[in-house]
Amino acid sequence: MVDAALFTIRNRRLCLILGRRKEPPFAGAFALSGGFVHVEEDSDAEMATRRVIRSKIGFDAPYLEQLFTFSGAARDPRGWSVSIAYYALIPWTLVEDNPSISAFPVEAVPALAFDHSQIVAKAVERLRSKATYSSLPVFLLPTEFTMNDLHQIYEQTIGTRLDKASFRHKILEQDFIEEIANRFRTGAHRPAQLYRLSSKVLTPFERKI
Amino acid sequence: MVDAALFTIRNRRLCLILGRRKEPPFAGAFALSGGFVHVEEDSDAEMATRRVIRSKIGFDAPYLEQLFTFSGAARDPRGWSVSIAYYALIPWTLVEDNPSISAFPVEAVPALAFDHSQIVAKAVERLRSKATYSSLPVFLLPTEFTMNDLHQIYEQTIGTRLDKASFRHKILEQDFIEEIANRFRTGAHRPAQLYRLSSKVLTPFERKI
DNA sequence: TGAATAGTGTCTTTAAGACACTATTCA
DNA sequence: TGAATAGTGTCTTAAAGACACTATTCA
Numbered sequence: 436m437v438d439a440a441l442f443t444i445r446n447r448r449l450c451l452i453l454g455r456r457k458e459p460p461f462a463g464a465f466a467l468s469g470g471f472v473h474v475e476e477d478s479d480a481e482m483a484t485r486r487v488i489r490s491k492i493g494f495d496a497p498y499l500e501q502l503f504t505f506s507g508a509a510r511d512p513r514g515w516s517v518s519i520a521y522y523a524l525i526p527w528t529l530v531e532d533n534p535s536i537s538a539f540p541v542e543a544v545p546a547l548a549f550d551h552s553q554i555v556a557k558a559v560e561r562l563r564s565k566a567t568y569s570s571l572p573v574f575l576l577p578t579e580f581t582m583n584d585l586h587q588i589y590e591q592t593i594g595t596r597l598d599k600a601s602f603r604h605k606i607l608e609q610d611f612i613e614e615i616a617n618r619f620r621t622g623a624h625r626p627a628q629l630y631r632l633s634s635k636v637l638t639p640f641e642r643k644i
Numbered sequence: 645m646v647d648a649a650l651f652t653i654r655n656r657r658l659c660l661i662l663g664r665r666k667e668p669p670f671a672g673a674f675a676l677s678g679g680f681v682h683v684e685e686d687s688d689a690e691m692a693t694r695r696v697i698r699s700k701i702g703f704d705a706p707y708l709e710q711l712f713t714f715s716g717a718a719r720d721p722r723g724w725s726v727s728i729a730y731y732a733l734i735p736w737t738l739v740e741d742n743p744s745i746s747a748f749p750v751e752a753v754p755a756l757a758f759d760h761s762q763i764v765a766k767a768v769e770r771l772r773s774k775a776t777y778s779s780l781p782v783f784l785l786p787t788e789f790t791m792n793d794l795h796q797i798y799e800q801t802i803g804t805r806l807d808k809a810s811f812r813h814k815i816l817e818q819d820f821i822e823e824i825a826n827r828f829r830t831g832a833h834r835p836a837q838l839y840r841l842s843s844k845v846l847t848p849f850e851r852k853i
Numbered sequence: 854t855g856a857a858t859a860g861t862g863t864c865t866t867t868a869a870g871a872c873a874c875t876a877t878t879c880a
Numbered sequence: 881t882g883a884a885t886a887g888t889g890t891c892t893t894a895a896a897g898a899c900a901c902t903a904t905t906c907a
Contacts, residue, residue, distance in 0.1 A: 472715075474724040479716030504713040504728050506681075507688030515683040517726070519713050583885075598870055600888070605869085624885035625877035642851065642868070792858075807897055809861070814896085833858040834904035851895070860903070868895075876887070 437484045438469035438551065440522040440558040441496070443530065443538055444575045449562075449591050450538035451555060452525070453547070454491070460512050461548030465539075467555070469518065480519045488523055492530050496523035498574035498637070502558055510550040518549075522558040524574040566592040570611045570638040581620050581627040585612070611638040646693045647678035647760065649731040649767040650705070652739065652747055653784045658771075658800050659747035660764060661734070662756070663700070669721050670757030674748075676764070678727065689728045697732055701739050705732035707783035707846070711767055719759040727758075731767040733783040775801040779820045779847040790829050790836040794821070820847040 441452040453465045470487040477483035481501065488496050499521055506517040530536045539545065541559055544552070565571045572588045573580075586602050606612065613633040619626035650661035662674045679696040686692035690710065697705050708730055715726040739745045748754065750768055753761070774780045781797045782789075795811050815821065822842040828835035 472724075474717070478718070480713065480726070481715075501712060503710060504689065506690075506728070508683070509687070515681075517689065517728075519715070519726075582887085598872085599886090600872085601868090601870060603887075621878075622885075623879040623883080625887080627886055791860085807899085808859090809899085810895095810897060812860075830905075831858075832856080832906045834860080836859060854907105856907090857905085858903100859905095860901105862899105862901075864898085864900105866895100866897075868893100870893075871891085872889105873891105874887105874889075876885100878884085878886095880881105880883090 438467045443527045445527045464548040466548040498524040528577045647676045652736045673757040675757040707733040735786045737786045
């Protein structure tokens with residue numbers, strides 16, 4: 436089967452989208468989104484995962500990556516099993532109006548069914564690690580965002596403070612976002628330039644941020 | 645099922661250990677070492693892979709890591725299938741006397757059964773990438789080695805030249821190898837200090853070499 | 854002594870981080 | 881004008897790379 440850890444940023448905090456299981460084992464417990472591969476329908480496991488995610492949130496996740504395959508006799512009380520685990524990044528703005536979605540900060544994830552806590556731990560580790568040397572966190576933002584939005588999600592996902600000037604410099608040098616001409620976010624302060632993604636693919640950096 | 649890409653360094657070249665398939669499909673073709681999980685015997689897929697590798701080379705590989713899970717209808721003519729792929733690093737000195745082992749330079753791998761060429765491509769990519777920021781290549785060396793041995797396998801796996809002085813400095817700073825007191829490799833030149841691994845686990849570096 | 858490999862010192866280049874400064878808006 | 885956020889300039893620190901130098905052995 437396949438399982439997916441769905442990450443989002445809500446109120447400037449890195450969160451996981453979880454659901455409650457309907458059937459035993461672990462009926463009523465929180466769990467990642469998962470399902471069985473439909474051999475007739477799914478050309479491979481990634482396509483099965485896309486289908487599972489679409490059925491949860493209604494659309495394709497902007498970023499999806501295979502994480503690890505968990506297997507063994509210990510992870511499911513019914514016996515030996517295999518799960519190909521994925522993680523996906525989803526901008527909160529795309530799901531905030533969906534009443535069936537609930538998100539938990541990664542520091543406050545409830546007890547989970549099966550070995551899903553282990554999957555979550557590995558997914559968080561991968562996300563944090565890739566955030567230090569790639570454009571990964573940008574997939575947590577909506578299509579238009581300010582430099583400060585980006586700054587904040589990098590700090591959130593990496594878990595440390597980053598200098599404003601160095602961050603701006605480093606990001607612009609990587610060339611994966613571009614200014615949107617004449618679009619600014621306004622407020623009781625100087626208007627902020629809006630940016631958008633210029634490359635839809637994950638951009639790895641030469642060095643860390 | 646599980647498949648394993650076995651890397652080794654022979655004559656200063658990065659090689660893959662391949663075997664010929666006995667049964668159809670692809671009977672007679674070269675392929676990675678693989679096998680089915682024995683649910684009774686293997687506590688998880690990694691243990692199954694260890695068993696497969698032991699049956700090929702006679703002992704456990706010094707380094708083994710899960711690579712990626714390949715799945716789909718296209719990879720096996722018999723229909724939809726899943727393979728959890730691993731890669732392992734093996735010092736050539738441990739297998740050079742084994743007549744059933746044949747190794748091919750990674751730039752000259754023959755046509756392979758199933759999607760094994762794809763698995764190999766991904767394994768090489770992972771190996772090269774991790775070599776730039778971890779102690780990974782050291783697992784290709786025997787227990788005693790000189791700084792130059794280490795230098796050469798890094799150049800081999802990464803695929804670029806590395807400055808001798810910078811390399812030495814960077815490696816010693818990482819603290820995953822230690823001098824063996826009063827042990828030198830001699831020849832028609834100044835004797836070379838022998839080193840051994842001081843930490844059996846993979847050490848990631850802060851920055852690249 | 855010359856060939857071969859081992860090992861070191863030092864300078865240059867480049868990236869990262871600290872931090873203070875200027876800019877623009879609204880109340 | 882003061883609060884708030886946006887955006888820039890400059891200095892310091894540290895790592896990486898280039899490269900030349902010294903060291904030790906054997907033939």
